[in-house]
Amino acid sequence: MSLEVQCFNCNGKFTLEHSDPQYAKIKTKQTKYYVCKSCNSSIKGEAIKQTGFDPKLLDPKGYDKLVP
Structure with missing residues (x-):
């Protein structure tokens, strides 16, 4: 089963x-809200x-501390 969705950012239609x-x-x-993979990586890159x-x-264990 699949869902038809629209990207919240670019308004593209995806399955x-x-x-x-x-x-x-x-x-x-x-x-x-759905964000496509392209917009997701773009937003993440801009945030970084x-x-x-x-x-x-x-x-990676979830302790929320920076690892050197």
Whole structure:
């Protein structure tokens, strides 16, 4: 089963497959907004550039401390 969605940022139309991480959130109405992969990476890149903070530096175990 798939869902037809529209990107919140670029307004492009996409088909979400069951395996997509955003599928469950939209299907269960946890959110009504979808952001396509292209816009997601663009927004993430801009945020890293503006803040100078790379989320890859977060501790993978979830302790929210910077890893050298």
